[in-house]
Amino acid sequence: MVDQKRLVDNFFEIVSIDSLSFKEKKLVDYLARKLKGLGFSIKVDGAGAIIGGNTGNLIAHLPGNSDKPPIYFNCHLDTVEPGIGVEPVLKDGIIRAAGETVLGADDKAGIAAILEMAHIAVEGEDTHGPIDLVFTVAEETGLLGAKNLDWSLVTGEYGFVLDAAGLVGEIYTVAPWQNTISAVFRGRAAHAGVNPELGVSAVQAAARAIETMPLGRRDSETTANIGEIKGGRAPNIVPELAEIKGEARSLKLNKLDRQTDRMVQAINHGAKAFGAEVDVDVAREYDGYNLSSKKKVVVWASEAIKHIGLEPIYASTGGGSDTNVFNSRGAPTVNLGVGYIDPHTTNESISQDQLRLAAELAVAIALR
Ligand SMILES: [Zn+2]
Structure with a gap:
């Protein structure tokens, strides 16, 4: 079960780590340490050297029941400016940045949800299949981390990106x-x-x-x-x-x-x-993508959404994300609502409830 306190504490820690595009190393080190402690194997690819950043993409792998198809989760590590020295504050159930910065819930709400899922997945080993966590750099500057990702390090056959503004329960199956x-x-x-x-x-x-x-x-x-x-x-x-x-x-x-x-x-x-x-x-x-609601990855996501008591909402977006790159590389991938609102502004926020639902959704996807 999702541990609300651990989830919010981790989210606060993650948004407090500066990670503007091309400068994500501190956050990579933090996640590598945490995930290693949970039993994931850790790799950092060579994308950083190609794009001029201080780190590559982080790929963490957790072995699992080989009867189940391997999946991967993705979030991007970088945030937009002004994003230095974020001070998260929880008031009336809503988390915002105290100062004149973005909160960085885009996409750190997704990262916190995935980390919570990782905690829960390692507690019950045979209920999940092999899981890759793909944390990409420099998404905000043109999907550069995803475009230069070393795919030989990723084994997942279906992808779940937690990087869409809007409510948990929304599944983005169409993008331009x-x-x-x-x-x-x-x-x-x-x-x-x-x-x-x-x-x-x-x-x-x-x-x-x-x-x-x-x-x-x-x-x-x-x-x-x-x-x-x-x-x-x-x-x-x-x-x-x-x-x-x-x-x-x-x-x-x-x-x-x-x-x-x-x-x-x-x-x-x-x-x-x-x-x-x-x-x-x-x-x-x-490249764009257009996944039918019958596609296995879409069915997988919608069943997980129902499992946590929500109704799936199929949506299309006018924006591009790492999901576009993953789909064009051949692994069917959906982008999922994580619950943050007003991304890329200093008004950005997320409710504690949406953050919990995002984590519950990640768990439902992984432990299906
Ligand atoms: Zn994002």
């Missing part, structure tokens, strides 16, 4: 594909007052491109945005350089392709209209 679209417009500099006719304005070309581009919410499954623009040197110089960067997402890959094509077309037309050159780059940030 995402492309990043960048363009560099090259015009010709000229004196803006003496001979502007000799210049080609890269800024005007970029502006035309953006103006004619379909952006915002395109339909219920597709969104697009230009989020960065820079260019020009001074008011009296026709600008020779302008850069724009944006993204498109869709729950359907063919819609993402269509949306991306239209953005690239608008970029090329904008350049052409002013006689500028343009280099366009399209990069896939991550």
Whole structure:
């Protein structure tokens, strides 16, 4: 049974350990020590060296009954800024940060829930199958830990990510594909007052491109945005350089392709209209996923949710998470609501009740 005091104490300890992206080592050391003490074997992969962080991903393994399929749990270790010196406070059943920081319940509520599950799993060895705990670095900066995870260290065939805002009981089975679209417009500099006719304005070309581009919410499954623009040197110089960067997402890959094509077309037309050159780059940030409610991993999660007395709520998200990367690597994986609200803000909070339910859910998944 979940030990509420141990759970909350561990959560307080975990959020008090600074772990901004690329600086997760202290938290890795803490979890490695705790999990080793519980009988898990511990490995840290080489992702840190690849991405420039001070540690790699932590993979902890607990052997179990080999008649049951191996599973893995995942949470990310890093938090967003302002996230240094978090001081958690419990008041009226709600946990918040005392100062001007995020709480870091995203994703440390999930980590605390998994740690509580680990305590309970080791107490009754033959009731669970083999369990991997995969704690990833640098999720917040583009899923970098998951993208560089050493999969040879993971044996789980089904994955459960505890990293969704919203109530415990929500199962995210659908998430978008995402492309990043960048363009560099090259015009010709000229004196803006003496001979502007000799210049080609890269800024005007970029502006035309953006103006004619379909952006915002395109339909219920597709969104697009230009989020960065820079260019020009001074008011009296026709600008020779302008850069724009944006993204498109869709729950359907063919819609993402269509949306991306239209953005690239608008970029090329904008350049052409002013006689500028343009280099366009399209990069896939991550693949989406769409798991049917009959998929074994979804059934597994929903039965666990029912087991703790809740009704499963199937949900889709417009955001990407490590779940996207895991699904594209072939292990069917769901993302689960952990109960925190207002993540990435200094108002972030989680109730003690939701934290307990998150731990109960992890236990129900593992000991199924
Ligand atoms: Zn998160």
